[in-house]
Amino acid sequence: MQLGKSLAAMPSSGIRDTFNLIAGKADIINLAPGEPNFPTPPHIVDAARRATEAGHTKYVDNAGLVELRQQLCKKLKSYNGISAGPDELIVTHGAMGALYSAFAGLVEPGDEVLLPDPSWPNFLMMATLRSATIRNYRVAAENGFLPDMNELERLVSPATKLLLINTPLNPIGSVIPRARMQELLDFAAAHDLWLVCDEAYDALTYTDAFVSAASLNHRERIIAVYSFSKTYAMTGWRIGYMVVPREIAPVLADLQEAMTSCASAPGQWAALAALEGPQDVVAEMREAYSARRQLALDTLGQHGVPAHPPDGAFYLWIDIRAAGVPSRTFARGLLDEHKVAIVPGLDFGPGGEGYVRASLAAAPQDIGAGMDLLGQYHTKLVAESGTHVRNLEAKP
Numbered sequence: 001m002q003l004g005k006s007l008a009a010m011p012s013s014g015i016r017d018t019f020n021l022i023a024g025k026a027d028i029i030n031l032a033p034g035e036p037n038f039p040t041p042p043h044i045v046d047a048a049r050r051a052t053e054a055g056h057t058k059y060v061d062n063a064g065l066v067e068l069r070q071q072l073c074k075k076l077k078s079y080n081g082i083s084a085g086p087d088e089l090i091v092t093h094g095a096m097g098a099l100y101s102a103f104a105g106l107v108e109p110g111d112e113v114l115l116p117d118p119s120w121p122n123f124l125m126m127a128t129l130r131s132a133t134i135r136n137y138r139v140a141a142e143n144g145f146l147p148d149m150n151e152l153e154r155l156v157s158p159a160t161k162l163l164l165i166n167t168p169l170n171p172i173g174s175v176i177p178r179a180r181m182q183e184l185l186d187f188a189a190a191h192d193l194w195l196v197c198d199e200a201y202d203a204l205t206y207t208d209a210f211v212s213a214a215s216l217n218h219r220e221r222i223i224a225v226y227s228f229s230k231t232y233a234m235t236g237w238r239i240g241y242m243v244v245p246r247e248i249a250p251v252l253a254d255l256q257e258a259m260t261s262c263a264s265a266p267g268q269w270a271a272l273a274a275l276e277g278p279q280d281v282v283a284e285m286r287e288a289y290s291a292r293r294q295l296a297l298d299t300l301g302q303h304g305v306p307a308h309p310p311d312g313a314f315y316l317w318i319d320i321r322a323a324g325v326p327s328r329t330f331a332r333g334l335l336d337e338h339k340v341a342i343v344p345g346l347d348f349g350p351g352g353e354g355y356v357r358a359s360l361a362a363a364p365q366d367i368g369a370g371m372d373l374l375g376q377y378h379t380k381l382v383a384e385s386g387t388h389v390r391n392l393e394a395k396p
């Protein structure tokens with residue numbers, strides 16, 4: 001029996017490969033996962049329990065519970081600066097459900113899509129499943145880890161259908177500032193593209209640079225994607241949502257029927273409780289990530305290892321080019337010699353080579369110890385690569 005061509009072509013997620021590598025191993029300092037190490041706050045768990053006991057265990061509207069969508073409108077207005085009605089929102093099976101809906105609903109086989117490189121591997125997986133032609137645009141240090149408008153102009157063609165952006169960006173933590181966001185929106189309008197903006201980390205920012213795409217203009221072409229996973233430590237509840245143009249909301253709601261029918265009903269009641277309950281739980285987690293971010297930067301700084309101070313999300317993008325080995329060799333060596341798990345930059349795309357990603361969603365003592373060991377390992381490799389270069393130079 002043969003697999004469908006697009007599934008056969010789909011790359012696996014390198015992040016999952018790292019998880020598989022460490023599965024069952026003891027004493028690992030695990031800085032690989034992109035998942036909060038906090039439990040879901042108890043009042044949210046309680047609300048879900050009460051909802052299931054009250055019988056909210058059935059299918060709900062394809063677009064999601066109306067109570068939840070009404071509450072989301074308030075959040076979008078006050079936090080993201082977006083005026084949207086419940087009829088412009090679709091609740092989905094995590095942000096992933098929203099993203100896949102966008103690919104499934106808007107991209108035909110052969111359409112070109114513009115994806116950031118490096119970026120979260122699931123974008124590439126989803127675009128491949130739609131048999132799209134992928135055009136990577138670089139998100140590189142020389143451009144402040146932001147999309148470069150000149151490069152996008154070079155890549156775009158009449159076959160381009162969709163531009164995907166992610167702010168804050170996994171794996172780098174860069175945030176697209178207002179002026180660049182406006183340029184991206186104008187670019188999408190000029191070339192008649194859908195603009196999918198993944199804002200799953202909208203609540204986790206450490207500067208005031210963050211702006212939501214849909215708070216500006218060109219709403220008719222924006223699919224803005226959000227999640228409860230990171231904001232409220234609710235990864236396993238699988239609740240996300242998207243703000244979409246009103247005209248296509250009904251058909252995107254129908255698409256949920258084909259994909260999942262609806263997002264989990266108890267999960268949606270839990271999400272409602274998350275929005276209605278105290279928001280200091282979010283602030284506390286954000287402050288904890290911010291302190292860990294500083295701890296990691298300081299520890300790496302003591303070893304002279306450069307890293308990009310993230311404006312958002314909970315990752316550190318560490319520059320290992322001086323170590324003189326590919327990122328996968330570096331990550332494997334760090335795991336074998338020091339039992340520290342991180343993700344090689346190459347697993348986020350070719351543009352990630354020369355970097356590794358460490359997660360800040362781990363206990364501070366693990367982050368301190370892990371970054372210290374990474375620093376020691378880096379120093380050793382730098383010394384060895386210096387010796388190697390000197391040996392090469394010494395040869396006639």
Ligand SMILES: Cc1ncc(COP(=O)(O)O)c(C=O)c1O
Nearest residue numbers: 034094095096170200227229240
């Ligand atoms: C950029 C980005 N978008 C979306 C998601 C997934 O969100 P959800 O759990 O809501 O599907 C992740 C998870 O790591 C992510 O990094």
